[in-house]
Structure formats: C-alpha cells, structure tokens
Amino acid sequence: MGENIDEPRVVPLTEAIQIADQMELDLVEISPNADPPVCKITDYQKFLYQQKKKQKEIKAKTVKVVIKEIRFGPNTDEHDFNFKLNHAKKFLSDGAKIKAFVFFKGRTILFKEKGEILLLRFAQELEEFGKVEQLPRLEGKRMTMFITPKAVKKKK
Secondary structure: OOOOOOOOOOOOHHHHHHHHHHOOOEEEEEEOOOOOOEEEEEOHHHHHHHHHHHHHHHHHHOOOOOEEEEEEOOOOOHHHHHHHHHHHHHHHHOOOEEEEEEEOOHHHHHHHHHHHHHHHHHHHHOOOOEEEEEEEEEEOOEEEEEEEEOOOOOOO
16 A cells, blocks of 8 residues: 555545554544545544634633623712712723613602713713713613723733
C-alpha cells in the first residue's frame, strides 16, 4: 500500500474499516447523505476533545450582559433620586444595563404621570452615560424603562 492515506479516494466500507484498524484509529462518517458517503480516518476521542475545547473558547468570548435594577416609588424624594442616580452612573460605566422602574403600591397607581416624569428625568440625567433602550412602559403595577451603556470600558 504505497499510497498516501490522506489523499481522498473511494474505497469499499470493509477496506476503509481495515485501513482504520491498521492505523489504530477510528473511521468517522463526515457526510452520510453524500453519494458515496464521506468518511475520515481520525482519532475520535481527540476529535471530541477538540470540539469541547472550541465550544469553551466560544463561550468564554461571549459577552455576559448584566442587568441592574433600580427601584423608585412614585413619590421618591430628591436625595433618594440622586443616590440612585449615582449608582446608575456607576453601573453604566461598568457596562451593565439598567432596568429602572417605578413600583406603584395600592392607590399610588393614580400617580402614573409622576412615575413617568421621574423615569424620563432619570434618563435625561444619565444621557451622557447611556441611552434609553425602551421608553417608560406600564406593566401591571410597574412602570419600566431600560437604559444601555454608551461606551463600555473593558475590564482588565
């Protein structure tokens, strides 16, 4: 058998299995729907290991989006607003998304406009740090707004 084994060629299945056995490797079917089916002689365990390694690399490179929640009441005072605003600035500069929401308890649902004004003011204050992804929207007892960071700083 003076032929190069890496060269593609058509051989009967029994001969292919024999060649793989002689080389102490596995015969792996690559494309079963082709005519004739395409097989490759390789170390299957090594192949599986490399596949797992590639998957890990892909997973490590994906960006993990962190969502931080900031909760307001419809009658949040100035000090609390500024306190939460400073936290939001820090979260945005760290690259996290913000889910700001006003929670209406009991009859405070009557002050929907106050909640919307509060969230819009919050977004306006954060204009240089992030942009509004979703404008305030009422969902049940919550009015929610999403803000995404403008420029994400890479952590080293």
